[in-house]
Amino acid sequence: MDETPELSLKASPEQLLYARILEKGMFxxxxxxxxxxxxxxxxxxxxxxxxxxVSCCWAMNVTDYLHQENIKSGWAWLGMLKYGDFIxxxxxxxxxxxxxxxYLAIVPVLIKNKDRIYVVLALLEAIVLSIAxxxxxxVGH
Amino acid sequence: xxxxxxxxxxxxxxFVLFVSPALAETPAGGATADSHAWWFWPxxxxxxxxxxxxxxxxxxxxxxxxxxxxISGFFPFHLDFVRGTGLLVALSGALAAGPGLLKMNLAxxxxxxxxxxxxxxxxxxxxxxxxxxxTNVIQISLGGTxxxxxxxxxxxxxxxxxxxxxxxxxxxxLRIYGVYQEGSTGQIIDWKIHRTPLGLCLFIIIGVMAGxxxxxxxxxxxxxxxxxxxAPLKISVATSKFLLSITDTSAAWVYMNKxxxxxxxxxxxxxxxxxxxxVGVHLLKIAKxxxxxxxxxxxxxxxxxxxxxxxxxx
Numbered sequence: 001m002d003e004t005p006e007l008s009l010k011a012s013p014e015q016l017l018y019a020r021i022l023e024k025g026m027f028x029x030x031x032x033x034x035x036x037x038x039x040x041x042x043x044x045x046x047x048x049x050x051x052x053x054v055s056c057c058w059a060m061n062v063t064d065y066l067h068q069e070n071i072k073s074g075w076a077w078l079g080m081l082k083y084g085d086f087i088x089x090x091x092x093x094x095x096x097x098x099x100x101x102x103y104l105a106i107v108p109v110l111i112k113n114k115d116r117i118y119v120v121l122a123l124l125e126a127i128v129l130s131i132a133x134x135x136x137x138x139v140g141h
Numbered sequence: 142x143x144x145x146x147x148x149x150x151x152x153x154x155x156f157v158l159f160v161s162p163a164l165a166e167t168p169a170g171g172a173t174a175d176s177h178a179w180w181f182w183p184x185x186x187x188x189x190x191x192x193x194x195x196x197x198x199x200x201x202x203x204x205x206x207x208x209x210x211x212i213s214g215f216f217p218f219h220l221d222f223v224r225g226t227g228l229l230v231a232l233s234g235a236l237a238a239g240p241g242l243l244k245m246n247l248a249x250x251x252x253x254x255x256x257x258x259x260x261x262x263x264x265x266x267x268x269x270x271x272x273x274x275x276t277n278v279i280q281i282s283l284g285g286t287x288x289x290x291x292x293x294x295x296x297x298x299x300x301x302x303x304x305x306x307x308x309x310x311x312x313x314x315l316r317i318y319g320v321y322q323e324g325s326t327g328q329i330i331d332w333k334i335h336r337t338p339l340g341l342c343l344f345i346i347i348g349v350m351a352g353x354x355x356x357x358x359x360x361x362x363x364x365x366x367x368x369x370x371x372a373p374l375k376i377s378v379a380t381s382k383f384l385l386s387i388t389d390t391s392a393a394w395v396y397m398n399k400x401x402x403x404x405x406x407x408x409x410x411x412x413x414x415x416x417x418x419x420v421g422v423h424l425l426k427i428a429k430x431x432x433x434x435x436x437x438x439x440x441x442x443x444x445x446x447x448x449x450x451x452x453x454x455x
């Protein structure tokens with residue numbers, strides 16, 4: 001079996017597409033994170049947990065922290081975007097979520113190439129990451 | 142020049158060992174008032190993660206593996222938040238490097254996809270276990286793991302071009318092979334892998350550990366891809382880095398949804414590590430990597446022992 005004729009020094013189309021989306025997502029997420037952090041720390045938007053209080057919270061475990069500050073876990077932060085601290089989650093969510101879009105974007109390319117196994121693997125990965133992102137998996141101390 | 146670098150390394154070592162614990166009056170695990178201004182710890186975090194980023198590059202390790210043991214050992218943050226932040230630190234490093242490595246065809250998407258599916262699924266399980274177990278159990282396990290990583294770093298050999306006489310059936314069916322040009326010699330190198338089932342099984346363990354401790358898993362990815370599966374070192378390192386962007390994503394979501402993300406910790410850490418990595422890449426040309434690698438191993442070992450003692454309540 002000789003696979004060499006199929007090989008190229010250049011990355012495959014689906015790999016390049018994945019890279020382009022990942023790059024854009026990374027830049028958007030990072031810029032978003034820096035801007036929202038500046039808004040938060042310069043006090044342009046009032047935080048839910050004041051900056052002075054945060055340093056009293058980070059030494060306790062997450063369950064106690066959420067309970068003491070009355071913060072709901074999961075995607076509840078979407079309903080708290082009027083606060084300076086919670087807007088930072090937009091950038092973090094973009095950084096953590098961009099891979100899902102990368103996987104979904106390469107599926108049509110893989111289908112076009114009749115690469116059935118990788119279509120299934122890419123869809124499975126997108127499902128796994130979406131389940132993780134959904135917050136359906138709840139654990140605690 | 143070598144003396145200058147040794148001073149840098151020693152300075153970092155001394156800072157971590159003596160300055161941080163002296164400042165961290167608050168023992169992790171209990172909520173007590175911190176007398177410092179709100180910006181104090183984020184600023185220290187920015188400085189330490191910047192230095193960490195420099196040494197991560199020079200020492201050939203990922204930011205996450207340095208971040209979790211050092212920050213949890215010497216800073217007043219609870220391990221829950223350190224692990225959440227550690228995953229985001231490792232994730233951001235992978236996101237920054239991933240696109241370039243994919244475009245250069247050094248990271249292989251075909252190799253990464255099946256591996257990532259297993260590792261990311263197991264990382265979710267690891268994160269769930271890590272968040273469900275008592276903190277002291279995690280501290281002890283983290284300490285043991287970090288010491289194990291030190292042993293691995295000291296003993297694991299690397300093979301630039303492993304000998305793969307024949308690709309196994311699974312990797313052939315998945316068409317996991319490729320070609321790349323060695324930059325230093327211009328040589329075109331065909332590569333293929335073997336022992337794929339064994340390699341995939343090992344990624345179950347790697348995924349669980351990455352999720353449980355919030356460590357990036359480059360320290361384990363590279364030996365498995367390179368020594369077990371037989372991918373060339375460059376392909377292994379690049380694919381491992383890209384792989385973290387997927388493995389750590391799944392675990393990061395679990396930690397984020399649980400509430401283990403405090404922006405005042407995350408943003409300075411991300412910025413510090415990223416800026417430090419940029420400086421580290423420039424210093425790589427003139428630095429003495431062997432000495433720095435030894436120092437990184439020494440710091441990690443110390444942080445591992447510290448985590449063990451902390452977990453045991455000593």
